[in-house]
Amino acid sequence: MKAIMEEMSDFKSKRLRLIQTKLMEVLDFLSDYLPLVNCHSNDFILNNHWDTFLSQPIRKELDSLSASELKSVLSEKLNTTESQHIGGTSTDCDLATWKFRSQFLEKAKTGCDISEIYTPEMQKISPHWVHENLRSFLQDVRKCHLQNSDILSCIENQDEDINIPLQDSVFISTFMNQKKTHEVDVMGEMCYRLAQKYDINLVVDLGSGKGYLSTHLAFQHKLHVIGVDAQNINTKGASKRADILSRQWEGLTRNEVLRAEKSFAGKLSKKQKKLLKKMEHGRDIEQRKEMDKSTALCSVLSDEVYTDFSSFFEVHEKTVADKISPDSNEGLMLETSSHKENFPFSVNSEENVEGKGQQERKTLSAKVSMDTECVVCEDLPSDSRFTAKKQNTKSSKLKANHHPVTMYIHTDSDLSEIVDRAMNLNPSDDLSETSAVHRNAEETGVSISAIPSDGQKLNRGSIMLTGLHTCGGLGSSIIRLFVNSKDAKVLCNVACCYHLMKEEFVASPFEEKDDTNEAPGFPLSNFLRKNKVGIGRQARNLASQSVDRRAHDEEVLAKQFPRMLLQVILRDQLGYVKSDWKGLRKLDQKSNGMFDYVTRAFTKLGLPTEGISEELVASYCSKYQDQKRKFAAFFQLKTALAPCIEAVILLDRLCFLLEQEFVKDAKLLQLFDPVTSPRCYGIVAVKA
Structure with a gap:
């Protein structure tokens, strides 16, 4: 075991050094062009960007390109024979002595190590062009891409590593556009497989929005999911969406199965739906026949065995008895579908018999199916009338897996507080005891099925944090929350809107309007923080540009x-x-x-x-x-520089995770098609 641990530690250390080396290379390349990536497009004519930010040879080349040649600037692939580290092969000595240097940031630096790069004077400083022609520039740009590094993990390899078989189910894309359908399908499958491998019984979806991913995980993959969003309107939308889906889920699934089997093409007609119902009715008849055979066996069981079986319902009968007045004369009768002998469960210890002239005695019959799924109650007398609804219908079961809650996530957020608030439980309650959970659920009105059952508990270290396109500072906050929370075991996150997060060493042009309490989202790693690395808001805004989409434009x-x-x-x-x-x-x-x-x-x-x-x-x-x-x-x-900036942001987060001693592994994967979903990179991390 010790040898295995040492081998894992050595692998993690090598991976961390590889990421740090790549960060060093990309930043060394970008440092000369920070003025270019931080200039504002609105001022292109006003500040003469063409002459200010481009060298004369580059201007001449761009001016000579035809429309088709200009389009190919973003679509040409890197020649693998030329792929090598920028500036040669780096060593551990280089990492130890490396210092991030940028003349642009140094000129803008104030007394407190904060660079003010958005002053009128700084916006007119030219970049230091070290490339003499367009070809050499684009070659070095592409060497900085994540696709051309040894760091990016392949999603197919990740699937093999997880080694969990795919679910034999169809994907329900209702209420989602093509982009969102693609994202939810891929990330939902990834989260499910991670949950199966690492025994996750609760998923917390941060920045859940209208609940696309969280409802998919809850309904499609039957996971318990807490959807957290800072906007109450989004939480209400997620709840409403879950209501609609829970009512329509059975029909939606049935239709998708038929389309997958190519039984019916396109939208189902009324005739096709009727035919489908007949088919289902036929299956129901067969199921009833099988049930009758089973209940026939029950009728010949000994009284002793049958009494043991009936004790299964004592908990439910006690709950019903508490709701009925102790003075009432009602008894509870158990009746099977094939055996007509009654087994009374009297509310009082003695059997009460009503005389003539009194209100006729009514019984509460419970038809118990073999899967004990529901209890059907008849009417009681008016003085103790109540309605017992089906508690475990398919729709309520599905909806019980989904818990939307409105909460703002920040650096000091507590994961256990988020879980308790979403479950509507008192934080002081002992979640490890099932009886306490059930008791508290009755008091607060939370459905018992909303809480992990059949032996599952909210065990420490059994929670997955996920987020589909966590915006701005939330992208870094979810990583901090994963690191700081002992309850979180797995992280699966795709970020976006890098320009909306806060930097530690470069001031934002809208600093006075930013949330001063928000912790900086870049840099996160100690490797970049000790070097006081900054890139700028406009550069981070550029990182959100889609190179792949622009390359596909006509x-x-x-x-x-x-x-x-x-x-x-x-x-x-x-x-x-x-x-x-x-x-x-x-x-x-x-x-x-x-x-x-x-x-x-x-x-x-x-x-x-x-x-x-x-x-x-x-x-x-x-x-x-x-x-x-x-x-x-x-x-x-x-725009060609956009992937370089995104690489710095994502590699910094990956580096930060691997710097943590208790993080077993962290990987960067391309989850989505970059044309369909430009922010396509996901970070998956697991604690030891």
Whole structure:
């Protein structure tokens, strides 16, 4: 055992060194181009980005490219024979002595080690171009991609490692678009297989939104799931969605099975549905015949054995008896479907017999099926009338697996508090004792089926944290929560919106409006924190650009051109522009032409529109028409750097996890198709 532990530790150390080496290489490459990735596209014309941020040889090459050649800038693949570490092979000595250096950040650094890179002066500093031509630049860019590293794990290999057979079930894609269907299908299967391998009995879905992933895990894979979201409107939406799905799940599953078997193509007609019901009715008859055979055997059992069997219902009868007045004369009769002999379960110790003239005695009959799934109650007298509903129908069972809750997740969040609040249990209750759980469930109104049963408990170390596209700071918070919580055993997370998280060593242009209590989401690892690494908000915003989608576009477009032209008009008309002017996003898509867009923008910003005319706007369009093609080429080149920045963010998180002694392993996988879902990388981590 000791030898195995040492081997695992050695493997983890080698993997950590590999990730640190890759981080060092990518950051060394990016450090020279931080001014380029942090310039704002809106100021392309205003600040002459074409001449400021591109070297003369690069400008000349981009200008000479045809439309098809410009499109191929993002789609060309790296020649594997040229794939090697940037700057040669690194050693452990390099890692120990490496220091992150960037002239751009050094010039912007304040007295407190925070770089203020979004001042007007800093936004005009040129990058240090170390590449003399476009080909060498793009080659080094692609060497920084995660796909071209030895770090990215293959999802097929991960499946083999988990070694859990796929479920023989169909995927229900109702209420989801194509993108979300793809994401939920793949990540749901990954979470299920991880839960099976590591004996997970509870999944906490952070940033669950409308509950797409959490309801899928609860309904499709029968896992107990807590869906946590900071917005109450999302929690209500998730609950409503679960209600609808629980009522329709059986029909949806049936229809999908038929389509999978190609029994019926497309949407089912009324005739096809009737035929299907007849088929199901036939199966029900066969099941009843089998049940009759079983109950026939029960009728010939000895009284002693039958009495032992009947004791199974004592808990339920006690619950019903507590709800019935002790003065009432009702008794409970057990009746099987084939054996008509009654077995009384009297509420009082002595049997009460009603005389003539009194209200006729009514009995509460319980038809017990072989799977003891439900209890059907007849009416009681008016003085002790109550309605006993089916507690364990298929829909209620499914819905009982899903627990949406509204809660803001931050650095100091407590996982046990999240679980207790979602389950509506008192944190002081002992969850290890089933009787206590059931007792508390009755008091609080929580369905007992909502709590792991059949011997399962909320054991420490049996919780999985997951999140499908955890936005901004939540992406780093879920990793911190996994590390800090002793209850979390497995992590499976896909992040997005990197620009919305906070950096420790680079100030945001909207710092005064940011949540000052929010912990920095980058960097997380000690390796980067000790080097005071920063990349900038615009760079993180660029990391959210989809290289694969842009590479599949039919032509290279300058979609931001109207906003860039507006920036020039604002400067010329007012004599200034403000960085905090907001509310113009996608306004051009709602406008009918450039003139309409400009007048709408001025009105939105509360500015006078008297000096704006169609002739004026038309003159600007004509004057800067050549800038449209230049910006398309500029943005194409800039977008090529997006995967490099995303690599730094994700490798930093992976490095942070592997730095933790109790984390057994952490992997980075490409879960989704990058064209369908641009934020396609997931982090899977397991504690020892």
